[in-house]
Amino acid sequence: MNKEIANIFNETAGLLEIKGDSAFRINAYRKAANVLHSLQIDVSQIYQEKGIKGLKEIPGIGEGSAKRIEEYIKSAGRAGHKSAPGIGKIKDFEKLQEETALRQIITHFFASKGLSLQELKENAKKRKIIYSRYTKPAKQLLELAGSIVAAKQAIDTVATWANSRKLDYTIETVFKKWLELDRLKPKEIVKKPFYKGDAMIYSATKKKWYVISKYGEWLEFADKESTIEWKIIE
Numbered sequence: 245m246n247k248e249i250a251n252i253f254n255e256t257a258g259l260l261e262i263k264g265d266s267a268f269r270i271n272a273y274r275k276a277a278n279v280l281h282s283l284q285i286d287v288s289q290i291y292q293e294k295g296i297k298g299l300k301e302i303p304g305i306g307e308g309s310a311k312r313i314e315e316y317i318k319s320a321g322r323a324g325h326k327s328a329p330g331i332g333k334i335k336d337f338e339k340l341q342e343e344t345a346l347r348q349i350i351t352h353f354f355a356s357k358g359l360s361l362q363e364l365k366e367n368a369k370k371r372k373i374i375y376s377r378y379t380k381p382a383k384q385l386l387e388l389a390g391s392i393v394a395a396k397q398a399i400d401t402v403a404t405w406a407n408s409r410k411l412d413y414t415i416e417t418v419f420k421k422w423l424e425l426d427r428l429k430p431k432e433i434v435k436k437p438f439y440k441g442d443a444m445i446y447s448a449t450k451k452k453w454y455v456i457s458k459y460g461e462w463l464e465f466a467d468k469e470s471t472i473e474w475k476i477i478e
Contacts (some may be wrong), residue, residue, distance in 0.1 A: 245288045246280045250318050252337050253277035254308070259340045261361060262347045272306065278282075279304035288317050312336065316429065345392055350375070351384040353415050356403035368374045381415040388422065398422070404430050435474040437463065 255271040290298040299310035320332030354364045367373040391396035406413040408430035437444040443456045453465035
């Protein structure tokens with residue numbers, strides 16, 4: 245259970261960062277996540293033996309984090325049973341996910357273009373990026389995809405496909421390609437052999453390499469295979 249709660253805390257920190265919350269809150273969640281990851285005993289066992297008081301006694305776990313851990317443990321117990329607890333919930337985390345849904349999609353779109361969250365914020369401040377311009381298409385994509393995860397996956401698919409072909413893309417490109425998403429494949433990288441700038445070909449029949457001269461002649465390759473240069477052909 246430690247890992248599951250730690251992941252939620254880390255995700256919460258990331259969402260707070262997207263929202264522009266205080267560094268204090270963000271760091272508190274990350275600190276609590278690190279504590280849970282390194283904890284040798286399961287927090288559910290600590291809670292069972294000592295209650296929320298035991299959770300507060302864990303170094304690095306404050307009152308707020310302890311209450312959220314308690315909430316997760318209790319909801320997991322209701323979702324499953326004693327021998328096999330279910331997946332717990334933390335209301336604050338779920339609420340934050342809803343509040344930042346559009347920001348998450350916009351941030352993910354720019355991340356697919358190699359722009360970090362910090363760079364996105366700086367560009368938005370300088371008006372190099374008009375953030376509001378992306379709100380409407382992000383909302384439309386969320387409605388179309390049905391979930392934040394599906395929307396992000398759709399962006400990734402289009403980004404991989406477009407980048408492999410050196411094409412530009414926008415959030416709107418995802419709409420245009422929506423019915424083709426399962427068929428969008430990255431451009432295959434083809435490497436072809438060359439020797440001192442001339443193309444080469446391998447004869448399976450004769451089991452020999454040949455160099456194609458600029459006049460189209462097949463010249464038998466007499467050098468070492470290690471001298472063959474493989475170039476990516478666009």
